[in-house]
Amino acid sequence: MIFNQYFYHPDLTQPVVTLSQEESEHCVRALRHRAGDEVLLTDGLGNEARAIILTDNPKACQVELHDVRMVKNTNAHRLHLAIAPTKNIDRIEWLVEKCVELGIETIHFILCDNSERPRVNMDRMRRIAVSALKQCQTTWLPPMTLTRFDDFLKSHAQMPADKYIAWCDDENTRQLAREGFSHDDVILLIGPEGDFSAAEIETARQYGYTEVKLGNRRLRTETAGLYGCLLMAVKDI
Amino acid sequence: MIFNQYFYHPDLTQPVVTLSQEESEHCVRALRHRAGDEVLLTDGLGNEARAIILTDNPKACQVELHDVRMVKNTNAHRLHLAIAPTKNIDRIEWLVEKCVELGIETIHFILCDNSERPRVNMDRMRRIAVSALKQCQTTWLPPMTLTRFDDFLKSHAQMPADKYIAWCDDENTRQLAREGFSHDDVILLIGPEGDFSAAEIETARQYGYTEVKLGNRRLRTETAGLYGCLLMAVKDI
Known part of the structure; x- marks a missing residue:
């Protein structure tokens, strides 16, 4: 199940990352995602990644990255x-x-x-x-x-x-x-x-x-x- | 002395008008205009008027209108x-x-x-x-x-x-x-x-x-x- 909401992590170059406390709370507490759920991440540098939640810790949510790709949506200028x-x-x-x-x-x-x-x-x-x-x-x-x-x-x-x-x-x-x-x-x-x-x-x-x-x-x-x-x-x- | 700030009065067809309580307070109390000052009014219908303050009552400021003119700044559409x-x-x-x-x-x-x-x-x-x-x-x-x-x-x-x-x-x-x-x-x-x-x-x-x-x-x-x-x-x- 793909969710439209992005989560932010500044570094998508590792196979497994831990979301910040703020992002973890948003993901696990507010949006009630659980281990096994698939979410979308961006690094704010133009990349998007599919990610599977490994541990749904509301203070340190760990995710495994898949399919990191550049999707920067540029204007002409x-x-x-x-x-x-x-x-x-x-x-x-x-x-x-x-x-x-x-x-x-x-x-x-x-x-x-x-x-x-x-x-x-x-x-x-x-x-x-x-x-x-x-x-x-x-x-x-x-x-x-x-x-x-x-x-x-x-x-x-x-x-x-x-x-x-x-x-x-x-x-x-x-x-x-x-x-x-x-x-x-x-x-x-x-x-x-x-x-x-x-x-x-x-x-x-x-x-x-x-x-x-x-x-x-x-x-x-x-x-x-x-x-x-x-x-x-x-x-x- | 012309001030850049507009005051609003919905009807600029009379020679003398009384500003609403809100506009009067803004004009007399906040911006400290006094009888004899010249201010700019608009009716929100495209017209602008120069106006001289007759009575600087902060609840009912009376002004005399001069030079009412249409200055509606239109876009192409x-x-x-x-x-x-x-x-x-x-x-x-x-x-x-x-x-x-x-x-x-x-x-x-x-x-x-x-x-x-x-x-x-x-x-x-x-x-x-x-x-x-x-x-x-x-x-x-x-x-x-x-x-x-x-x-x-x-x-x-x-x-x-x-x-x-x-x-x-x-x-x-x-x-x-x-x-x-x-x-x-x-x-x-x-x-x-x-x-x-x-x-x-x-x-x-x-x-x-x-x-x-x-x-x-x-x-x-x-x-x-x-x-x-x-x-x-x-x-x-």
Whole structure:
């Protein structure tokens, strides 16, 4: 009997693995799986495995792996979203969930001149991402980082990608939705509620970023992030 | 001095209007506007007005209207979303907010065979929509209804529109993102967590609805709704 729900284990290269306490509880206590049941696992790296439960210990469920296979469901372009965390962290948590559902490649929380929030609980973000991964049967757990704006630009300077910075300036009329991408990877920078500073826009330009608009509406930070993510999911479909 | 924040009043046809208690409190108490200040109003019907505060009463703020003008920011196509409310109502509330931000035309909560939630607090939904309208400087407050699936189909039977029903069936490979629309209005039906029943799919077919997929991923109900909404915002941009 195959169940649709994924369980998460970061390493599917061993023949037998023990699920974490959280995953074991979910599998054995919440979903009442027993020894002999077949379940699906993902490592968040694109792989899926069929697994047979060996010991249904609710704190340390042991499973035997079969048929590990790569099932990464890629969009035509891989989106790397660098976004300023919102003052209300719920909005970013929600964005992380949706980004995982929609198949984002990586997520970077960037600290900007006008950022109102200097800290993000990355453990919590990771738990939210794992939960979305499991429920939506996606096999890609996007790597997430927390970094200063300048450091993000530096660390991605050599990456071959189409690079964009969302900017609400009226004179900027270039639309991300109309862009034809020349790389497989696309980087999109989205600023805080108070927008990027003029200095940040200038720095981004120097690093080869192009200013774009995300439609014709005024979007909240997290909606702008989602706009970019969904654009990749509908483009070239 | 012009403030970016909108205030909401459903009728901008009179020369002087009194804001509701909620709007008055927001305007006078929270944002500390005083008599003589200029503010922006919308009626949620596409109109914007400049207004001068006459009396800064925090329970009944009276304003004088100037320059009422239609500024409805339309997408190329008007989306009418009919969606089964989710078990967890937070997810639908969030969807309503995002739909208003992205410029949806109307929202209909439909009760389906597999619906887990028979009730929706429509007053609360309307408050959420008004709040989104104000913050995102949109002038269109989408009409919202709560209706049975069959009744929705009947009431929209004569409406000239491209009509679609989202369906997760593997044999259905038609993608909404690839569709060319022949009407200005597009109706999209999205089912509950347990999906539409076979009978509902059949009924929709009889009413001229076409089954479509929303990308290649398994999306939650509210993410599917957002997918449709964002598709309209990026299409033909």
